[in-house]
Amino acid sequence: MKRAFIATLLSLSLSLSLSGPLVAAGSDNVSAKDPYVRAVPPGMANSAAFMQLNNGDKGDHALVAAESPVAQTVELHTHVQEGGMMMMRKIEKIDLPAGQTVALQPGGLHVMLIGLVKELKPGDQVELTLVYEDGSKSRVSAPVKMIQGMQMQHKAMQH
Template sequence: MFRSSALAFTLFAGITIAAQAAEIAISDPYARAVPPGQHNSAVFLSLTNSSAQNHALVGAESPVAGVTELHTHVNEDGMMRMRRIDRIELPVGETVTLKPGGLHLMLIGLKQSLEPGASVDLTLIYDDGSRMSVQAPVRQTGVPPMQHPGLTKKPNI
């Protein structure tokens, strides 16, 4: 009896978490193509929160990189610099766009080349513990690859 109750609770909890993640719609995901030897890239996408409560993106993972971080750009003494952040707020009924020069997912320590036509598997992690799998096609963009101070070499992971 206890086993069946525990199994039912686990299944219900899994369905609830999946439903919460489903209330965040992902559109236009893509990863930036980088030339061979480049160890870092970025992923961009839009997230629309159609739920009745605020959410936040608190992490991401990808098998193509040693580390995947949430990043933003800040103006420091007239210079735009990338900085790691802990969360990206997703207010109710709004769309938050991760784009070049703004919020983005940083892929650090690439384990493979990112060439146009390939795709990047990602797992997005939300503040409620839910996770969402996303495939981002690799695109060539007209914007030069993002340089991040201190991340010019492949990290030891």
């Protein structure tokens, strides 16, 4: 009787572990590498987060939203050139093609942190939650770093 019960448990856990890889497929295979958040002086309302998003899955995925406790609003943004100026635009999603790495970087795609609820000093850690098109989420802890703002402007001008 007891033996049969254990056997049932074993087969149950076996089937659970077999179904594991199926559950883990999809956007769970997207990883965020080298995340960081731009340090901003006190009084600045906004900042941005950057990272490398690697889609190690066989299927395409997309980042559709992000959340963070440090900002009132978090949006996905890109930069577009308009009349020689680099302007930020809100976008609905960031496509993550299968097997590719998409760079979120200054002057390009980024996670916009709007309405900061605290000062972001170099060395601080910012918690980010990334939301994918299939509804799954992943958490990222991004260090706050100094980024030379003027240098970025200069690059944009050269472009």
